[in-house]
Amino acid sequence: MNAHRLHPRWLALALLLASLMLLLLGAGVGSTGWESVWNLRADPLAWQIVRDIRLPRTLGAWLAGALLGLAGAVAQGVFRNPLADPYLLGSASGASLGVALSMAALGASPFALQGLLRLGITGAAFAGAAGAVLLTLVLAKGAHDTLRLLLAGVVVGVVLGAASSMVLLLTPEILQSMQSFMLGSTAFIGWDACALMAAVLAAVLLAAWALGRVLDGLALGEATAQSLGLPLAPLRLLLILLLALATGTAVAQCGLIAFVGLAAPHLVRSLVRAMHRWLLLLSAGMGAVLLLGADLLARWLVAPQELPVGVLTAVLGGSYLLWLMHRRPLQESA
Template identity: 45%
Template sequence: MKPGVLFAILGGLAVLAFIAELVFGAVRLPVADALAALAHVGAPSNQTDLIVNAIRLPRAILAALVGAILAISGAAMQGLFRNPLADPSLIGVTAGASAGASLAIVFGGALAGFAGLSIVALAAFAGGTAAVVLVYALATRTTGTSVATMLLAGIAISALAGSLTSLLEFYASNQMLRRISLWQMGGLEGANWPRVGLMTIVAAAVLAGLPALSRALNALLLGESEARHLGFAVDRTKTVLIGLVALGVGVSVALAGAIAFVGLVVPHIVRLAIGPDHRALLPAAALAGALLLLAADTVARVAVAPTELPVGLLTALLGAPFFIALLRSTRDYGL
């Protein structure tokens, strides 16, 4: 498929998914009323305006940004590791964030947050950042940063963070244990305008920074030595890429919890559709990730209404069987 055709399809579907996010919920709104309410952002004049602008619009924007960041980060990590089964969690950010969030829930859940963020979100970001810094430090030598060592270090740090989370779960009360479990399932129910503002700033950096590395990622597909011979600063590319992925995924996980399979499935599907050229792959993955999480969050809110399903649970429940079927129907798993 030509990239332009895929962009047009994904863009149209993403707009429809965004509108559906505004329309559907515990209270279903007419499409015209939901769209008209967008003209009253910041000054709600009726209940529909309040529902759309205070609850559903920030949630829709947050879902789109988180989905885009997770998907483009997954595509970048697959290019860096030259493995279509890689995802952002390989550098330990998700496990570290989970450990940080669990620590906050067990020992500091009653503390006040900052700038619209809960102490759990702040601790999750701190935990994810600490894990990535440790992984990067373990993989870096005077001769450069080894991707293979980074992969092994990420597995080790993820296991260590996972054991810490399990230990905290063992000592947590029933209420704390439920909060930890719900956080690990992922969810966008905490969306508000301060969170959207923070996510927008981070998304601007990630969605502009990673595509700027497209040519370097294409060269890395040939191997690090070949990329150096072509004139690319391989070590600097790795550092910038890991930093952007850690920032984007760390903030995403802090604000929305652990949302599974978006960073793995979406880039893989997009690569099968348009090929491995990162100049088209990265922006297409971002658009597809936004579409997927918008659609998944809408389904999560209406499937068992008025109760909401955790969106991370839904993406894993639907993504895993789909990915298995995709692997069974595809013989070539290479990049």
Template identity: 60%
Template sequence: MNLRPVWLLVALLCLGIVGVLAGVLVGSTGWADLRDDGMSVILWEIRLPRSLGAWCAGALLGMAGAMSQGLFRNPLADPYLLGSASGAQLAVALALAFTGLSPQASSLAAHVGLTGLAFIGTMVGVGLTLMLARGAEQTLRLLLAGVIVGVVLNALTGLTALWVPDILRTMQAFLLGNTGLLGWSSVAVMAGCGLAALVVGLLAGPALDALTLGEATASSLGIRLPLMRLLLIGAFALATGAAVAQTGIVAFVGLVSPHLVRLLCPLLHGWLILLSAATGGALLLAADVLARALIRPQELPVGIVTALLGGLYLLVLMHRRKQ
């Protein structure tokens, strides 16, 4: 039995625990003063749910990236390339403008409602992409369709923000990625969505392994490709919608996490999805701690930090392959 994936999972989870502790102890004002009686409220009600929520959002994006890359057989696929994030973004903008739902709300019902709307928007975006591409068979056509759908839905989001100027500030924070509004309700919603998506991903792992050999081979092995595609699209749309609804647009986590796992330990898709989730959680949590610590007492949007780190990683990777 190959124990390397097990040890890698344990190491990633330990990194996550260390990251949560760092997120609890490090704030925009510096290290927490544990001798202060009032600090316990800040640690328990603000920093701990924010850190756990950042890990959950990163895990959702990591597993969604692994699912989309396996499903579309493209290492450049991520949760945001197929119109999913644009659809979720438009749904959140419409929710902010017309329904009264808001990321600032603390109630569980509000976060569930916002996640549900983001999930619907994600499914609409992915559905439009698949319709334009006439299926998921031609990768280049699929990516081009995703770009087109993303541009159109982003334009509609901008139009909504101009139509209702009151949401401009909230949408700006949303577009840059923001973990500052995460609370216990956000953690509960993302954990539930993540568990459901992970179960589907693990069950579909063998089918994704067969799909790497080609659609004809997968069909000859008894894989019901239409049903598998539908389930996986629903799973990564749920994961993406939940993450986007709670933290906004956080770049590169879903794209980089599966690449890092393959680099450390090439695996079948079941393990890849699980380890990509753990990697994504650790990455976003580390970025969140950096965002709080770099220019304190101010905070950087976490999406800017992940974009810089992810872009640097891809540049290094491209340089190595060119050599």
């Protein structure tokens, strides 16, 4: 089996080429098709469509996918569990509660707002996700006990999910608008959001890369990691904060996108066998390709309308994991 694994550099090159191809395709996928691209020089409106709508949306989908893929690799490394995903510590439920409370106060859709209102919605999603993770850490009394942390995350997710449902029951007029966030969408990502996600991705990737040795030690067991002289509790806490930052930033900009953070590391492990530094980098690239490919497919399948990208990622990611479970136990893919 290992003889058929790729070298990490070859997979990195393949992901780079796939990303470039998908980014170019993104310029022509939309209600006006490639006509807008052909008429860039002659038609100012066509240039505005490509520059202000398609390019930031395409790049934003790539960046959000990279954040989720990276967060998924960190989560699976920290918890030593191939089923761990970026939403494991309650960030999804926290983000949903933050958006629901903001929409109840503002009375508007999270993806139809501009300026301060738009900033308020995305800020509320990020604050909700970060707050949920912090609440999980408080309930777990730190990050030293992995099992207690997982249980606290489950409890926080259930409680905050129930709180979101209560907000929707009290303000049913926001129910339809809330679906945009719950199903995920990249349709309203602008250049400012791209700049924010790019900055967070660079910072989290560099920090996670520097902590790759910690994840390698955890993969061998906590006793082995401690024998290497690693201060596990503070380093695990730092990794969880990086996980929360990456997840909260992606969720705040495009809503809840299912399975990308869970499937991306699995796909990487099925193709290469590498230490965590390579795994983190490749998982980010794989997540970027997965989400951008799903976003382009969502735009194309029922054009000129489009499907919520979160629905496609759930269907495709869920199908892949079912196939993986049927083919071999999940422990073998870790």
